[in-house]
Amino acid sequence: MLHFPLWKKTLIWLVCALGVVMAMPNMWYAQVERANDARVLAEETGAEPGADAALWPEFMPSRLMNLGLDLRGGAHLLVEVQLEDVYAERLEGFWPEVLSTLRPLREEIGTIRRQASNPDELVVRIGNPAAMDTALTALRDLTRPVASLTGVGTTDYVVSQAGDTDIVITLSDVEKQATDDRTMQQSLEIVRRRVDESGTREPTIQRQGQERILIQVPGASSAQEVIDLIGTTAKLTFNPVVRRTTDATERAGVGNVIYPSVDEPGVFYVLERRPVVSGEQLVDAQPTFQENRPVVSFRFNGAGGRAFSEYTAQNIGSPFAIVLDEEVISAPVIQSHISGGAGIITGRFDPAETTRLAILLRAGALPAELVVLEQRTIGPELGADSIEAGRLATMIAFAAVLVFMFLAYGTFGLFANVALILNVALIMGLLSAIGATLTLPGIAGIVLTVGMAVDANVLVFERIREELKRAKGPARAIELGYEKAFSAIIDANITTFIAAVILFAIGSGPVRGFSVTLGIGIITSVFTAVFVTRLIVATWYNIRRPKTVTI
Structure with missing residues (x-):
């Protein structure tokens, strides 16, 4: 018609x-982008918009196409997630349950000792070989069925006998696969949150194969800048201090770990492996100042706040360590009961470091270490x-x-x-x-x-x-x-x-x-x-x- x-x-x-x-805004891309950035900065700081904000009229649309890595320049990374690290953490977390289950049976099974072993297994030695079946039955009752179609009829842990007195506990193959999938999904999400909080536009973060992540960050000045942001696990824990030492080769003992001090070169702390509170229970972290020194303030959730409060009330006068990625950044002595579930992290920080640390803590800890396999910086x-x-x-x-x-x-x-x-x-x-x-x-x-x-x-x-x-x-x-x-x-x-x-x-x-x-x-x-x-x-x-x- x-x-x-x-x-x-x-x-x-x-x-x-x-x-x-x-x-239309894409025809004047550079000046519209500068105007948008100036207006966003003014909103965040509460200040008056700068001269750049006048480069593009406010009444006009100002949304731009995002330019990809090959057009804008930036950083390209291919990283590998060390999935085996999670197996050791799972078994470490399972040890208190094993101990509490076997203790009521001590009269029958005798002594209970944890033995040195590979990271992917937990070895427990009992004193009475004749009670091995009793111990095995008790520990197998702790295992749970794997909730997946491929895991029908299997449990999360495999409990087996090794010799006359040793019990070996490992993750089942099906549970390892499920753990790998969860770890990769968690790693992807945390990497994405860290990059997003840094203000980067439209990063590309994708899983590659079974244990690799592709990260492309347009506008990043270098690949090292991105590595510094995402390559740290940012695993924060609060651990009881057993003792200080200057010998890095000293044996920590079963259930303990030895970590170096950041503020005191040559000093090492022997700590209880199991933390009182972990970074997973943090709900907020912000860079701030105390007595003109850059610090990071933090706040726990309800459960973390209660655990922190109870520990400080019971251990006044004892030191405890603030551990970040297997380094003791501070080991203060508890002067009084700390209630409310809030505190600060002090150290030899500059303002940029406290900002980065706060971003890492808010985004959460990576469940496993990231190893950089490939890195490229594409210039503008x-x-x-x-x-x-x-x-x-x-x-x-x-x-x-x-x-x-x-x-x-x-x-x-x-x-x-x-x-x-x-x-x-x-x-x-x-x-x-x-x-x-x-x-x-x-x-x-x-x-x-x-x-x-x-x-x-x-x-x-x-x-x-x-x-x-x-x-x-x-x-x-x-x-x-x-x-x-x-x-x-x-x-x-x-x-x-x-x-x-x-x-x-x-x-x-x-x-x-x-x-x-x-x-x-x-x-x-x-x-x-x-x-x-x-x-x-x-x-x-x-x-x-x-x-x-x-x-």
């Missing part, structure tokens, strides 16, 4: 105008070169398509060119509106869309040509051209859109960037071909009323 009701015309042009307005100059190359490729493709359409279809080709310009604006506007990340493959998707966008118009114009050859009038030929080409346009674009969805679902990184721009480009191409170009042709025809049409 060559007649459009007023509401439909208004709606089509409003959509086009909105797309153009949303895309390389990103600028990529942007310029992508811009040049897009402009060449755009110009070539515009020229071809005009030479091939004349006036109708000009109409298609107008729709193509609006199509690109709609793509940029949608990418900005949803906060998508534009990568170099994403630019390739836009270039491909520019070529594909005229396909629908080519189908329509060729159908109109055929109808004109059959001696149909101009109005009827145009109507039939759009009606008969519609199904072909929809079929072709739906199949390509399905491919884009599949790429997004199973792809990662650059592949997803390509699929996003391709999928959005397909939607805008169909809209501009079916509605915008048709509206322009109808408007032209209703004004000119030509007796003949030449395509």
